[in-house]
Amino acid sequence: MSVITLETAIGLGLVVAAAILMFLFSLPPRPGKRSNFALRPINGLSRLRRALGLAVENGTRLHVSLGKSNGVGPVSAASLVALSTLERIAQISSVSDRPPVASSGDGALSILSQDTLKGAYRAVNASELYDPNRGRLTGVTPFSYVAGTLPIERNEHVSANVLVGTLGPEAALLAEAAQRERAFALAASDSLPGQAVLYAAAEEALIGEELYAVPAYLQAGPFHRASLRAQDVLRWALVGLILAGAVLAILGIKIL
């Protein structure tokens, strides 16, 4: 009896296809040729880059809110994106008088945020900037996390907040507090209720897979751009398959 079902074979095929596409897209273009892949403008991310520059100029702080665990595991894919974002923000703002601060709602995530800050400063030869107190666990339940994070927005000279990760509807309170402090807030969550409320409450919100594009837009490296291209190709392939499946279902042809 085969242990691989059709569903797992499709899943495995998708993983392998994504890996191959990412590898191919990450290869440098041939000599004399330029890559014709351009990132489409996303208003929220353009404003984030501007806010980063302003924060460095003004000597104000950036706050990266990494969210909490998504219930599946201690660290979700959205949390990994949040950590990549934190790494880039720490590197970009390493010349600032006030280094960024990261808050999280999960023990593992807070340790990883400290490690990410340490690695980011080491990469730009500024290890002396590292302070473990800048990667904080602020609360372990959704509301205690928000309650513990609000004082950071209020008391630590924060001019820009990046709320990226697994954030539920309670994150609207963070976005609202940022507005009261006249600070910029960009929000991106992998939770559907979180996205809905943050669209209304945050100054700028990213919807759906835009969350996974943040590191690429902060120039985290060619592989992040390659990931975006692979996502685009796979998305269109899936759209095609869904439409083909719908047409076949209408015609009464059953495949799966």
Place this chain on the structure above:
Amino acid sequence: MRAPVATAVAIVVGLIILLGYFVPVGIVLVLRDVLLGWAIVLAGMAALVGIINLVKVHWRKSTVRGERDPYSPVLLIVFLATVGAGFALGGPSNPTFQQVVNAVQIPVETTLTAVLAIALAYAAMRLLGRRMGLMAIVFVTSTVLYLLLNSGILAVDSGAPALKSALGVLQRLPVAGARGILLGIALGSLTTGLRVLMGVDRPFSG
């Protein structure tokens, strides 16, 4: 290369877990279960380390001049009282301990939920003024429409099949939209996971 040993461990463990999901047989399955068991223990330890960090940060905020926050001493006192009560009463499963914690936590969280409801209503009202555009109009219109639909006001049994079909389509639309967004999230999660497996993303400094 940054943290070669940690990167190698992350890649090998990630591949075993992935393989265990797709090919759940023999040794792979055993290894996957053992590794996931270790991950649970590590996550528990990480929570403890995180709480120590929380106490350290608030101790600093209570004692260092220029960083003082009046709420930090309150947090430390309540934290110590909770830990002390937990040990004295025999752990978090003790009914008296649970009753005391719930008596504090539930009213506080309910209050925050109420604040959230008001903040959201206010944010929705301001949305069109702040971010006027097609998406904002669609967002507000659909919010109002689905509030009405789910309130039951439009659930009249008129017997008109066209009206029933139209309401049925409207009820299904959010599901279709949510599936579209989830598809994007799933693809994003896939490529993010693959970046860790390929050693490109390394959320550990080693």
